[in-house]
Amino acid sequence: MQPSPYTPGEVANTVPGRAPQIAEFDERLSLLVDLHRFIGRIRVDRAPRGLGKTSLLRQYQIRAKERGVLAVWVTAGEDVGLVAQIASAIRQDTQTWRGETRTKLHKMLEALTVSVGIPGIAKVDATIRRQPVETAPVGVREFENVIRTAAGSDENTGLILLIDEIQAADPAGLRTLAYAWQHLQAEGADVPAAVFAAGLPDAPGKIASVVTFTERIAYRPLQILTPDAEEIAISVPARKIGVTWQPDALHEALEIARGYPYSVQLIADASWSAAGRPDPGATITLDHVRHGGEAMKVDLEALFRARWANATPQERELMSAMAALGDAAVKRSDVAHQMNVTTASLSMPRARLIDKGFIQAAERGELEFTIPGFAAFIRTLDD
Ligand SMILES: Nc1ncnc2c1ncn2[C@@H]1O[C@H](COP(=O)(O)OP(=O)(O)OP(=O)(O)O)[C@@H](O)[C@H]1O
Ligand SMILES: [Mg+2]
Structure with a gap:
């Protein structure tokens, strides 16, 4: 008897089918490590649940570490804000650093943590949201200092921030990150730092609602496997x-x-x-x-x-209509007909279901479920 070599529900050991993503990552990694370049665009791999986002991000982290980069991991959306999470992850991952660099960096982390105000994140959040969008967010200078110092020390070559579940990050944290990246791009082309993130299909919408310069972010949809x-x-x-x-x-x-x-x-x-x-x-x-x-x-x-428990009645109605039409991709007009409504009235629940990653747009605007078997499951409920 041998234990199973497979990983249902766990990070995959290897990621077949993701060669294009890995190749692009490796190229950025080389720019960062070999040419000491700042990577100004934040890349976000986005996909519904279970498509392999976390596994891919972990591969990036492994490859970065192999090249001596400080590759810091955070999963956004816990009780503390994104910036505080990044600060504590950097602190954790630099424990083994020695001497002055560490003392200096850890002092900066302290200053950063104080300025973003743990644990009163919710409070900071509320004030920031009321500020005009152009105002630099609280702690952005301190954050930049941390990035510069962590990226360019004698202990490592460069810094990569890996942010999983980016759609769940707090608005204040996203703004600080985006501002810092904007600023470093303008001033710090020699700071070897990069951000790679992963998120649900609604990540672009959520991020666009809190930061203005979204052209700094490149979204890449992750497809099902061939x-x-x-x-x-x-x-x-x-x-x-x-x-x-x-x-x-x-x-x-x-x-x-x-x-x-x-x-x-x-x-x-x-x-x-x-x-x-x-x-x-x-x-x-x-x-x-x-x-x-x-x-x-x-x-x-x-x-x-x-x-199913996560869907609203209106969303369930749409999914039931889709399921009733079979397992394959279905035309929007057919779904509308099935529900006895106009095609236009489907657009709201449709958009929300796509954001949640339950359904996706197939070719020619048809709709399909993201997980095979979901339609059959819904039909059993209807019985
Ligand atoms: N390239 C791949 N080939 C085969 N299996 C994979 C691949 N990538 C991930 N998996 C497997 O698919 C499942 C989901 O992977 P993972 O947790 O990385 O996805 P995710 O998109 O982060 O999901 P979630 O949105 O729920 O966090 C896991 O069981 C993992 O082992
Ligand atoms: Mg994941």
């Missing part, structure tokens, strides 16, 4: 420990997962269990995948229930 990438994600981890997927088993797994990374891990993992956690030399068969498919339904259903 069949080739899925095949690699399923076969390679097994092969590495001596287990082979039969071609028809693999084909069935691809049919079930349909390119959705979370489902890829779920079906592969469930099939692995159904095969009795195979030893080296064993194979995974179609039968195992069919059994696995039954078992994974329980996990998927939990996810579906959570999503």
Whole structure:
């Protein structure tokens, strides 16, 4: 018996299918490390839940660390604001630094923390939102100092901030970050620093509502996996420990997962269990995948229930109408017809569902669910 090499619900060990993102990251990394350049554009990979954002961001972090960069991770949206989170992450990750640089940096972090005012973030927030947009946010100077010092010390080469769930960041924190980046771009082209972030599809809207210079931010939608990438994600981890997927088993797994990374891990993992956690030399068969498919339904259903609970009555109505039309992408006019309303009246719930990452626009403006199997789940509710 061998433990499963798959990672349902956990950060993926490898990210097949993400070569374009990694290549672009590596290029930025080289600009930063080799040419000591400031990376003025903040890149945000955005996608619905379960598409592999966190896993991709973790790969960036690994690659940055390999090159001696201070690669600081924050998951936005906890009780403290973004800037305070970044400050405490930098402090944490520079504990092992020695001598003067550390003393200097930690003093600056202290000054920053005081100026953004922990723990009264909510209070600071409210005052900032009332300020005219052009006013520099509280703590921006201190934040810039921290970035400069953490990026260019004798302990490391450069600084990369990795921000997960950026759509959940506090407005004040986003403004400070955007201002600092704007300013450093103008003045600090030799500060080797960069920001890479990940967020839900509504990230652009949320960010645009609090900062003005959004052209500083490049959003990249993360797509579902191609069949080739899925095949690699399923076969390679097994092969590495001596287990082979039969071609028809693999084909069935691809049919079930349909390119959705979370489902890829779920079906592969469930099939692995159904095969009795195979030893080296064993194979995974179609039968195992069919059994696995039954078992994974329980996990998927939990996810579906959570999503359903998160939708308003109007949103549910739209999703029910979509589900009633089948599993494939559906025309907006057909959905409207099904609901007995005009196409125009769908635009609000449609936009909100796309923001939440439940549905997405397919080709020619058709709508489809982001997770395979959601339509079938909704139909069982309607019964
Ligand atoms: N390139 C990939 N190939 C195969 N599986 C992947 C890939 N990327 C991520 N996964 C798997 O998909 C699932 C979701 O990954 P991850 O948590 O990174 O997604 P996410 O977009 O951050 O999700 P959430 O929005 O819920 O935080 C995990 O089980 C992970 O192991
Ligand atoms: Mg994530």
